Amino acid sequence: EPEVTQTPSHQVTQMGQEVILRCVPISNHLYFYWYRQILGQKVEFLVSFYNNEISEKSEIFDDQFSVERPDGSNFTLKIRSTKLEDSAMYFCASSGAGGRNTGELFFGEGSRLTVL
Amino acid sequence: KQEVTQIPAALSVPEGENLVLNCSFTDSAIYNLQWFRQDPGKGLTSLLLIQSSQREQTSGRLNASLDKSSGRSTLYIAASQPGDSATYLCATQSSGDKLTFGTGTRLAVRP
Numbered sequence: 001e002p003e004v005t006q007t008p009s010h011q012v013t014q015m016g017q018e019v020i021l022r023c024v025p026i027s028n029h030l031y032f033y034w035y036r037q038i039l040g041q042k043v044e045f046l047v048s049f050y051n052n053e054i055s056e057k058s059e060i061f062d063d064q065f066s067v068e069r070p071d072g073s074n075f076t077l078k079i080r081s082t083k084l085e086d087s088a089m090y091f092c093a094s095s096g097a098g099g100r101n102t103g104e105l106f107f108g109e110g111s112r113l114t115v116l
Numbered sequence: 117k118q119e120v121t122q123i124p125a126a127l128s129v130p131e132g133e134n135l136v137l138n139c140s141f142t143d144s145a146i147y148n149l150q151w152f153r154q155d156p157g158k159g160l161t162s163l164l165l166i167q168s169s170q171r172e173q174t175s176g177r178l179n180a181s182l183d184k185s186s187g188r189s190t191l192y193i194a195a196s197q198p199g200d201s202a203t204y205l206c207a208t209q210s211s212g213d214k215l216t217f218g219t220g221t222r223l224a225v226r227p
Contacts, residue, residue, distance in 0.1 A: 031213065042220075043160070043205065048213035056212045091159060104150065105215060109159040 002026045004108035006092050012114045016081050021111045023075045023092030030096035031103065032075045034067065036060070036088040037110075043091070049075065082115045089113075118143045118210050122218035129196055130226050137191040137221045139206035144184050150215065151180050151191050152205040160205065164191070196225045 005024045013019050025032050034046040047057040049067055066078045089110040095103030119142045148167045152160040164173045164180040172181040179192040203222045207215040
């Protein structure tokens, strides 16, 4: 069964360092997302991406964050200068079989980011 | 702004019991509602997706209902098994692309 894959599964970094989290969405999907979950808290929306551009972003997704689809398969989240409060599990998701607003989202296993 | 609440926060039941998990949301203008399962330290596994025009969806021992007008959804698990132990999350999609998640119900099924 097709699945969303994410790398790395866990990354430890020093405050102020740049981090890139990588995702390979399901191949025929058109909509891509990043969510995050701080330990013990709700899953929160960060950004959605369609047709090579951001379609929606939350207030969390400030200038320190960026997303890119560098080729036909990868979808990346970059944090330019990490802060302690960026420590969280970051989930990539994709949808597209049913189109926007009707599609089921499929999530990856997550990338745990620890900022020291 | 959509708020999603799940009750109870935690539930422990003996194996074999039928159980109901509740999800409520404040903005009834949703496109769909999705139930997920999350194992500790793991990703989210989609269980059921209910479109706004639907009343319920079934998959195996799981049945999810949706009452949009009252802002409620329930997930019914029949004949629970220890392998059902996990956190169950509901999420709504309303305006735009994003899902709004509840805090989840942590389920433990005792053998």
